[in-house]
Amino acid sequence: MAEARTPEAEGSPPALRTAGLRRVFGGLAAVAGVSIECHTGRLHAVIGPNGAGKTTLINLLSGDLAPSAGRIEILGRDVTGLPAHRIARLGVGRSYQRSNIFMSFSVFENCRIAAQARLGSSMRFARPAARYEEINEAARAALRLAELDAREDLVAAELSHGERRQLEVAMTLATAPRLLLLDEPLAGMGAEESARMVGVLKKLVPGHAMLLVEHDMDAVFALADILTVMVDGQVLASGAPEQMRANREVQQAYLGAESHG
Numbered sequence: 567m568a569e570a571r572t573p574e575a576e577g578s579p580p581a582l583r584t585a586g587l588r589r590v591f592g593g594l595a596a597v598a599g600v601s602i603e604c605h606t607g608r609l610h611a612v613i614g615p616n617g618a619g620k621t622t623l624i625n626l627l628s629g630d631l632a633p634s635a636g637r638i639e640i641l642g643r644d645v646t647g648l649p650a651h652r653i654a655r656l657g658v659g660r661s662y663q664r665s666n667i668f669m670s671f672s673v674f675e676n677c678r679i680a681a682q683a684r685l686g687s688s689m690r691f692a693r694p695a696a697r698y699e700e701i702n703e704a705a706r707a708a709l710r711l712a713e714l715d716a717r718e719d720l721v722a723a724e725l726s727h728g729e730r731r732q733l734e735v736a737m738t739l740a741t742a743p744r745l746l747l748l749d750e751p752l753a754g755m756g757a758e759e760s761a762r763m764v765g766v767l768k769k770l771v772p773g774h775a776m777l778l779v780e781h782d783m784d785a786v787f788a789l790a791d792i793l794t795v796m797v798d799g800q801v802l803a804s805g806a807p808e809q810m811r812a813n814r815e816v817q818q819a820y821l822g823a824e825s826h827g
Contacts, residue, residue: 581775728759779817
């Protein structure tokens with residue numbers, strides 16, 4: 567996929583920039599000096615074997631973990647060490663490997679809760695009817711983007727695995743993010759469900775900056791504008807997907823392995 571030039575790429579700061587990002591657990595550096603950028607209108611995929619530091623990286627970016635060293639900028643603002651709720655309010659949405667769905671609630675209710683959470687305590691100072699309608703419309707718009715609007719009245723527990731992953735994406739979209747951090751959204755999917763999710767993510771790229779951690783290589787090469795390969799907490803290589811596919815070090819460290827882990 568060719569790198570499209572965007573207004574952000576032409577002069578404005580990237581949606582996400584890290585410099586020398588590091589996280590140490592005990593004596594082990596799970597993330598060791600990672601510097602990456604993510605721009606609006608591009609999908610930046612991060613791959614690597616288990617233990618490479620991918621999920622730790624997303625946890626640092628979302629504020630779920632504080633870095634041991636380095637710098638994180640969101641839309642040109644230094645957010646290093648800010649907690650997750652403050653980073654979320656700056657327009658960062660993330661999905662998790664573990665589901666955060668309320669299974670006994672409807673699909674629409676799950677999305678409405680996510681949309682309401684974005685507004686926080688400001689609900690108290692707005693006209694209730696107008697604000698509730700704003701929340702409802704945000705939920706409906708997110709479900710349309712995630713291609714789940716036809717299932718909005720269904721109880722979440724009745725969804726298929728792939729549809730639940732779509733709902734998680736919809737709940738993230740309901741918070742009106744500008745930067746999406748997606749942690750293995752295709753995990754556990756069959757071919758048909760994976761193809762549907764790839765289609766959903768493709769639609770989201772033009773209006774968002776997206777950082778995707780994923781093991782499904784078919785999906786990665788179908789979606790990514792930029793591909794970063796991590797090994798042992800460090801960036802092994804980064805560039806266009808076809809460059810990474812042809813990189814001998816990448817092949818030996820990851821793509822050519824018998825098991826992607």
